[in-house]
Amino acid sequence: MEKKKVVVGMSGGVDSSVAAYLLKEQGYDVIGVTMQIWQDEAEYVQEENGGCCGLSAVDDARRVAQRLEIPYYVMNFKNEFKKSVMDYFVAEYLKGRTPNPCIACNRYVKWESLLQRSLSIGADYIATGHYARIAQLANGRYAIRNSVTAAKDQTYALYNLTQEQLAHTLMPVGEYHKDEIRAIAEEIGLMVASKKDSQEICFIPDHDYAAFIERETNGNVPPAGNFVTADGKILGQHKGITHYTIGQRRGLGLAMGEHVFVTEIRPETNEVVIGRSEDVFSKELEADNLNFMALADFKEPTRLLAKIRYAHKGAMCTVERIGEDRVRCVFDEPQRAVTPGQAVVFYDGDYVAGGGTIC
């Protein structure tokens, strides 16, 4: 029987390097690929900028591939990334929302585009170095769960993967402890430094989102407007809605004698609503752009754990279907800074049940 072919997305870091090694050991025909997504051709991205997808990553990954004796290619996904991630990021901010570009990148670039290109060149699977596991459940559906040993959550940003994508994905390091992976790397002589994880947005290395949006739109951004209270009292001038996110306290430039926070962004009136700490808490949210993973649907009100942003610990809630592509989620306890544009991800036990975009 011919060996199954798998394309491994390689960043040059330990995890994806060992992933490639493990798959080769398991008898797959392994092809290493580094995705070029936003850097200029000649621009070397410094390690402090996260380095997950920089061109120095290409040099590292190429070295690893040679060491593992697997073919290696750099593939260009800049057009897909621009369209599905950068343009989406800007459009969301212009609507007064706070997007999560990593989720869009995973779904449309790292999975959809890479998988499509991999399948078209004859591969059967794609693989990554995530500390997560994909299982086919009793109901026949594929779902992701965090590897028990993962230091941090690796599932939140993957909730939007389709069943088709999961069926063609392997995550070999999910079976191991991080220390074991390091030991394997050392054992097989992979001289790879552990890359710093970037929590920031890779294509905005200086973290100045507002300036990025201004550049991308040629200055065509919403103008300055009013800070208002929930009942409409004008408190001062804001710099334009793209500068703010829900729950923000710093950089408001308001002297109110107490800590105040952004509680709402109103693109239609160009207002940023300011309130006290307790005003940032919400008991419920609605979400659309739904994706179902472990569960085929939420037909009945369902008790699940919800995470409303990457760093959120998760909170119990009841999820109920209220429309064709809409759910309502009522928390047991009010949650801080429910932010439109971010994802809400539901967990059924260890598994990602599904999720959507907060409205």
Place this chain on the structure above:
Amino acid sequence: MIYLDNAATTAVAPEVVEAMLPYYEERYGNPSAVYDFGNKNKNAIENVRSEIAETIGAKPEEIYFTAGGSEADNWAIKATAESLGHRGNHIITSKIEHHAVLKTCAYLEQNGYEVTYLDVDVNGMVRPEQLYRAIRPTTILISIMTANNEIGTIEPIARLGSIAGRHGICFHTDAVQAYGQIPLHVNTMHVDMLSASAHKFNGPKGVGFLYIREGKRIPPFVHGGDQERKNRAGTENVPGIVGMGVAAKMAYQTMAERQEKESRLRDYLIYSVLKEVPLTRLNGDWKRRLPNNADFCFEYVDGASLLVMLDMDGICASAGSACTSGQKEPSHVLTAIGVRESLARGSLRLTLGANTTREDIDFVVEKLKNNIQTLREKVPEYQNYLEKTRKAK
């Protein structure tokens, strides 16, 4: 492995390696030294200078060794612009030049020079009348490549050169892709400067030359020692220059024979691909093209994926020039000859070498046909096209 990327670089001929080796281990002396052990290497260099000069109908003192084609292009253009800046600030080149020329011109534009980038026709040919019309009283330099590295089109250099000559304008040609492939003569071509690179004709990498016509004084490019008659400082790359000499000699001895054989194989390749793979376009001129170049665009095909598939079949090829692979924009050359973007994304360049056989071609065509079919099956636009043609029938 079947290597069909000889426009990117070539294998160093065994005779070349053999000639170079003694200059690493035994005759390593510095040619500028006083003692015999060193200065006898000067003779080795000067012999090569004569041999190279002879291949293009030049005098030995008109040949300057460089560290390759890009350096020769940079030198020719920057130094001419600098030395003739008092007479004018206008440079004429074409839209399909190698980046060593285009980016040098762009750099000069930032420094107050004006550059006209001539259009080319659908086959990539620069039209002499267009060059004629572009000339201004302030034009100080014209630089047009001898043959294009991507689509293989051979430019009408003699006609362009004589136009430049009649206006008394300095004429440079980037012959990196042409030297060693087709006969070149600096007088019949009417060129004042000509760049070439050894690794394109089975010589070593990192060495090339610039021909500068006697009497055209252009300032030095690398300042320092007295090497290359004070025009290009730096201890000579003796092994490289010796290797280039042998490679040049071999290239010219075998040129007629290779041209005959390679162009026959090339035509066989072109006809086979056009016959076997539907929705294919040949880029460049059918007749006036380098003997080893075949360049195609395939509709509904992602060129990058095709290269990966060919590599997995043991075939080395490229999409456009090796220097531009990995860029998101389609090649400037294909854009200039009017290939629309969607088609330009499916480009493939196959460049034959002395060892390419008919069996190689058959194998490659077979793989091309299968891989392209596999890639197209996944493309919705291709399915739409099939649907439409079915309905039309």
